[in-house]
Amino acid sequence: MTSICVFGAGAIGGLMAAKLEMAGTPVTVVARGPHYEAMRAKGLVLKSEGTETVTRPKVATDPREIGPQDYLVLTLKAHSLLPAMAQLKPLIGPDTTIVAAINGVPWWYTYKLGGEFEGRSIGSVDPGGALTAALPPSQVLGSIVYPAADVVEPGVIEHTYGDRFTLGEPDGSRSERAGRLSELLIKAGLKAPVRPRIRDELWVKLWGNMAFNPVSALTGGTLDKVIADPGTHAVCRAMMVEGQAVAEKLGVKFALTVDKRIAGGAEVGAHKTSMLQDLERGRPLEIEALLGAVVEMSEWVGIDMPIGRAVLALVRQRAETRANG
Template sequence: MIIGVIGAGAVGGYCGAMLKRAGHDVIFVARGKHLDAMKEQGLLIHCDSGSFRVDGHFTNDVQDLNQADLILFTVSSTDTRATAEKLLPLLKADSMILTLQNGVDNEEMLTEWFGKARVFSGAAYLNVSLEAPGVIRQQQLQSFMIGSLAEEAGKEQAEMIVHLFQQAGLECQISMCILEEKWNKLIINAVFNPISALNSVTVGEILDNEKLRKTAERSLAEAVKIGTALGIPIRQELIDRFFIIAESARHHKTSMLQHREQGKKMEIESLCGYLVHKGRALGIDTSVLSSTYQALLLYEGNDENEIS
């Protein structure tokens, strides 16, 4: 199978490398120093089971994806719409698109361009980071839930993608309610990512700091209220054990913090603004999430996007 990874950073690069090692033809689309390093020396992966390096097709040209059977869509959510627009005329009519992005708004955009039948969604519970150009480190946590947005109609293809991941050594299960799964992950991200990025702290430092821990608790309560009001079944186990579960990722730098440190645009809208806007429309108090959201917008110089 020909697999294209567009946005081959930490998550996409790691998954692509595992699939490449399993024998698939993988095309990695990236840019900048990361791309240069991969072209020169391949992609080096450090993980709990050891280290390995893969060679492959490393490029910054999306035209190279025109024969791909499966696209791992792992660009930042800030680039979703522009990237989808570029891909649409290039891909084969039967190419599948799997988004492993954060948030739940990317699925809405991708189905606008490609239709529900071709778009699959994945929730990646993954402690992974771009350690240096051409070098990715994965530690401890590593599991995926994948499902079809067309539900039963796309079950067979979703099962095929899950099997691909499993064969490549990625812990993966199918979900028949993938958007519910993505919502549960969104709540985790919406609590830790904005606080982590704004204060330049790890998950563990949030847990250990009384003030930040309280902010996280209040953010959790607001996010759960919004999801519940939208009819999303939020797992009670997640709520009850939220901060116990977070202990397993206490040394993790969130993706939003990694983007801040790398000078990239942070996924402020997908991981914070989305909930603030939904809460506002529903008449739900989101004072804590809103405060963090506004502070992040100001940090990035986007204060013209402030909500009234």
């Protein structure tokens, strides 16, 4: 039996765990606080497409009780990884596949990248190489998360749209471990294609996040307002053009235009970005993985990002001001 642990079983992790359990694939989730207590007492509840299902994954607070896993699925915010290192260690053995279902530029990005930046550390997301040391990139399977879900109350996940978790090896190979996880996710009713160029798809999602998230946090505007307003639309588009230039220097190929990507964002409607939600809830903002790392990599490739750098400075200060009350 394949052992799977979801660490950070909030909205997205809870959705995946519930879906796998419903399909007969046992999952262990690591959680804490009221969310843990609710799942332990009443199970994990998934509300999706008008139905409500109660699942019973194994729930734990101490990873030492669980031990090394075949698959360790990380659905934390990027900035939460470093504080979680000690907890993650007992779950990782030499054969554990670390599934990085995390937004933004990941710590493993330059592993097997090829070219002059192969293996280069990205300080914004991996200060001092601490993540690379604790979460070996050779054990990482990349994942791009598309579903939208929310923890509406402890132990209860509401799934609003999307069902795709794209998977991909950093070196582009079609591995047995990627194929096996893809099969389990498909069995659970999710889309799980294995792509040979995972970074291309990573950038399509990052393309919007690097602009829409910080601009919405600065303005308080929902996605539809940020895109509809000519001023903020222009700022976001300029940032995305800058980001595309950086990505293409790193070998990324974009399958759509910047305006097509913006139009896709507009279709989501009056949605609060994750960064705006975190700001309103007093949580740390996912700034470095979504924008800081892009600005850092722009310096590697000699591309200037004046709009991106300006927005980065503003949103960093906005986060600091909010954190200090």
